[in-house]
Amino acid sequence: MEQIRKVIYKQERHRRPLGGVKNNEKISVSIYIHESVDCKSLDFVYLNDKYPDQLNRIVMTKSNQNKGGASYICSQEYQTLATNLYNKEHHDCNEYIKYSVDLGPLETGLYFYYFQLNYNDGTSKNISKINYLPEITDNLICWQLTVYDADFSTPDWIKGGIIYQIFPDRFKRSASYTAPRAINEEERTIRNDWGGRPQSGLDTPNYSAKDFFMGNLDGIRESRSYLEGLNVDLVYLNPIVESSENHRYSTADYKNVDPYLGTIDSFKDLCADLKKSNIKVVLDGVFSHTGSDSIYFNRYGRYPSLGAYQSMESPYYPWFKFIEYPDKYASWWGFDNLPELIKENEDYTNYICNQEDGVLKYWQDLGAGGWRLDVADELPDVFIDNLRKSIKATDPDALIIGEVWEDATNKFSYGVKRRYLLGEQLDSVMNYPWRTAIIDLLKGQDTLLFKNRIMDIVSNYPQPALDTLMNLLSTHDTPRITTSLVLDADNFKHENKLGYKLPQALYNRAIELEKFASFIQFTLPGIPSLYYGDENGMEGFSDPFNRYCFMEEDRNQDIYDHYKALTAFRADYRNSFKTGFKFGFARENLICYYRNDIACIINLGFKPALVEEILHGEKIFGNKDVHVTSYGLVVGARSYTAMKLDR
Numbered sequence: 001m002e003q004i005r006k007v008i009y010k011q012e013r014h015r016r017p018l019g020g021v022k023n024n025e026k027i028s029v030s031i032y033i034h035e036s037v038d039c040k041s042l043d044f045v046y047l048n049d050k051y052p053d054q055l056n057r058i059v060m061t062k063s064n065q066n067k068g069g070a071s072y073i074c075s076q077e078y079q080t081l082a083t084n085l086y087n088k089e090h091h092d093c094n095e096y097i098k099y100s101v102d103l104g105p106l107e108t109g110l111y112f113y114y115f116q117l118n119y120n121d122g123t124s125k126n127i128s129k130i131n132y133l134p135e136i137t138d139n140l141i142c143w144q145l146t147v148y149d150a151d152f153s154t155p156d157w158i159k160g161g162i163i164y165q166i167f168p169d170r171f172k173r174s175a176s177y178t179a180p181r182a183i184n185e186e187e188r189t190i191r192n193d194w195g196g197r198p199q200s201g202l203d204t205p206n207y208s209a210k211d212f213f214m215g216n217l218d219g220i221r222e223s224r225s226y227l228e229g230l231n232v233d234l235v236y237l238n239p240i241v242e243s244s245e246n247h248r249y250s251t252a253d254y255k256n257v258d259p260y261l262g263t264i265d266s267f268k269d270l271c272a273d274l275k276k277s278n279i280k281v282v283l284d285g286v287f288s289h290t291g292s293d294s295i296y297f298n299r300y301g302r303y304p305s306l307g308a309y310q311s312m313e314s315p316y317y318p319w320f321k322f323i324e325y326p327d328k329y330a331s332w333w334g335f336d337n338l339p340e341l342i343k344e345n346e347d348y349t350n351y352i353c354n355q356e357d358g359v360l361k362y363w364q365d366l367g368a369g370g371w372r373l374d375v376a377d378e379l380p381d382v383f384i385d386n387l388r389k390s391i392k393a394t395d396p397d398a399l400i401i402g403e404v405w406e407d408a409t410n411k412f413s414y415g416v417k418r419r420y421l422l423g424e425q426l427d428s429v430m431n432y433p434w435r436t437a438i439i440d441l442l443k444g445q446d447t448l449l450f451k452n453r454i455m456d457i458v459s460n461y462p463q464p465a466l467d468t469l470m471n472l473l474s475t476h477d478t479p480r481i482t483t484s485l486v487l488d489a490d491n492f493k494h495e496n497k498l499g500y501k502l503p504q505a506l507y508n509r510a511i512e513l514e515k516f517a518s519f520i521q522f523t524l525p526g527i528p529s530l531y532y533g534d535e536n537g538m539e540g541f542s543d544p545f546n547r548y549c550f551m552e553e554d555r556n557q558d559i560y561d562h563y564k565a566l567t568a569f570r571a572d573y574r575n576s577f578k579t580g581f582k583f584g585f586a587r588e589n590l591i592c593y594y595r596n597d598i599a600c601i602i603n604l605g606f607k608p609a610l611v612e613e614i615l616h617g618e619k620i621f622g623n624k625d626v627h628v629t630s631y632g633l634v635v636g637a638r639s640y641t642a643m644k645l646d647r
Contacts, residue, residue, distance in 0.1 A: 271367025
């Protein structure tokens with residue numbers, strides 16, 4: 001058995017598609033079996049996850065005359081390319097027998113498939129996915145095929161671009177704006193020590209965050225040239241709406257800027273000024289809950305409206321789920337300052353999504369170029385459907401990014417298989433899986449496992465979504481990348497995080513690793529997202545220690561110069577990074593992948609490495625010299641390199 005398994009593992013060929021396929025495309029599934037295998041027939045077995053009880057089985061067609069060739073499952077347009085690649089890479093292709101089946105078009109949804117190998121002696125075995133290679137195994141691990149709407153498209157303006165994320169309270173405080181008193185002024189603490197340690201929500205009831213450093217929208221507007229210098233195309237702002245907490249995820253008024261940040265005119269001016277530099281603004285949409293201190297709930301009676309907490313006659317009462325009126329109600333993760341909204345409520349949906357005067361249209365008319373949806377898992381499908389229709393009706397080029405922490409194509413939440421990226425909902429998602437993969441790689445994880453984790457997303461995501469993935473290393477919800485690369489935050493007690501700074505030697509190592517991490521982040525498919533201050537080498541654990549004030553004077557010049565060069569490189573070769581990806585190889589300490597005519601090579605080893613696959617090209621970015629020889633490309637130890645290939 002082991003001998004057969006080894007033969008199959010090494011010599012059988014089956015390739016995955018890059019991304020899903022459209023629901024109007026016919027596809028061909030091919031697999032190559034070595035002629036020495038005692039194969040009577042081969043079955044293609046699949047199911048549509050909408051109909052899990054309907055297992056489909058098709059006997060694949062055997063072709064002795066068509067040995068060799070490609071073994072892709074893909075749309076027809078890729079067949080020629082795939083055949084050329086296969087013949088180039090496998091010199092013994094005439095020893096294989098091709099089995100194939102034609103399918104489609106298939107209805108939109110997820111499909112899972114495997115192969116059943118039937119032997120001449122009447123026995124059979126499954127061929128499953130093991131490390132992206134087909135292998136005979138007792139464990140049934142299916143391949144996934146994502147079929148998406150043929151008319152699914154995502155905004156072209158952001159492809160190949162760069163995102164910059166800002167936590168508004170902590171980025172820049174402009175003296176041109178004087179904040180008025182807030183309606184809940186007595187609940188707020190104004191901090192005059194810009195750069196001081198933020199208060200921890202863990203030390204306060206309901207994880208509230210009441211200290212404000214008074215960063216404002218004018219400060220962001222005044223930083224336009226700084227953003228230009230980093231070649232930014234999109235600024236993603238954490239919430240700016242009125243709220244009693246500095247994070248502003250506890251919405252008080254969906255149609256008003258928090259008075260500490262500025263005014264409606266401040267926001268309009270910000271969008272207009274950034275537009276002059278071709279920079280768009282994406283807002284944080286918090287639609288799963290409001291604040292208890294809000295015009296909608298009004299628990300403390302600070303607003304003139306009749307809130308849901310005050311009366312069952314309130315127009316907002318049906319928006320919330322009360323258990324024992326008024327003090328017991330459903331709230332986000334049990335925090336009673338964040339009462340949950342009933343997103344299925346038609347009146348609430350209309351308030352947000354109405355295409356005449358809804359919240360979405362209101363902000364887009366003011367200049368917003370799109371939305372990041374907070375906790376997209378907690379927004380039901382019908383709500384996201386309506387949300388997309390509204391956003392795209394106002395601006396077809398508006399970008400919709402969902403907060404999803406896992407593979408968004410096969411995500412289950414609250415017992416429902418989500419359909420975020422099939423064409424009727426999100427454009428893209430925050431790409432946390434690749435953040436984890438990059439950090440684990442740089443902490444010593446196997447390069448092959450890294451390749452597999454990258455290919456999980458590349459293979460499962462529709463191309464329009466893959467091209468617009470928000471590729472992040474840090475966010476307001478994670479430890480800073482500088483800290484994450486050298487420490488395990490889970491091993492630190494909360495009290496030990498207060499005021500913690502990396503020892504200098506460890507910090508220097510983190511900075512060097514961050515260069516590798518950012519190079520990978522900026523060269524994989526999707527859009528790299530810089531969290532404010534990462535370019536300066538800011539460190540910190542999770543909230544609030546990842547939310548320190550932006551301090552230009554504390555900049556680590558080494559990492560800043562790296563990001564300046566990296567963003568310029570990305571901008572100079574933007575067309576190469578808009579779409580297209582092929583993973584070359586992953587072997588011990590060495591990784592290579594291609595973005596069209598650019599080869600990206602990472603050598604994590606402490607010795608120079610020979611890359612035989614690359615013969616002709618010019619280094620256009622990297623930290624070490626490379627040498628083109630007649631035997632291949634020699635890259636330096638502990639190096640990252642981008643090569644422009646001669647083709």
